[in-house]
Amino acid sequence: MRIGEAAAAIGVPEHVLRHWDAEGVVVADRLSSGHRDYTEEHLQRLRVLRACQGIGMSLPQIRQVLHRHEAGREEMLREQLLRLRRQRADLERAEAFLAHVVGCEHDLLTRCPRCSAYG
Numbered sequence: 001m002r003i004g005e006a007a008a009a010i011g012v013p014e015h016v017l018r019h020w021d022a023e024g025v026v027v028a029d030r031l032s033s034g035h036r037d038y039t040e041e042h043l044q045r046l047r048v049l050r051a052c053q054g055i056g057m058s059l060p061q062i063r064q065v066l067h068r069h070e071a072g073r074e075e076m077l078r079e080q081l082l083r084l085r086r087q088r089a090d091l092e093r094a095e096a097f098l099a100h101v102v103g104c105e106h107d108l109l110t111r112c113p114r115c116s117a118y119g
């Protein structure tokens with residue numbers, strides 16, 4: 001499919017697809033006319049790209065996710081896993097705090113051991 005259709009399918013402007021193409025993240029095929037051609041494989045790569053952006057990964061990192069043979073890939077993936085696990089732990093603490101605060105009857109944070117323990 002042409003770039004306009006791919007952009008609509010993914011929900012980004014065409015210039016964003018051209019940028020990701022130029023950066024080597026998701027590189028479209030080229031028709032003999034020179035126009036970019038996106039296949040279902042490209043679309044799935046674009047969906048993965050968007051999802052990885054959503055969890056805070058950079059374009060160079062996402063390029064490594066999508067290209068199995070890039071140098072440093074495994075180390076980067078392990079770092080990202082550690083980062084996500086730390087974030088999950090932070091989110092779980094925040095969730096437990098807010099769930100407590102909803103029903104906390106202390107008038108000051110410092111009078112509540114559970115409120116005082118957060119932060």
Ligand SMILES: [Zn+2]
Nearest residue numbers: 104112114115
């Ligand atoms: Zn409390």
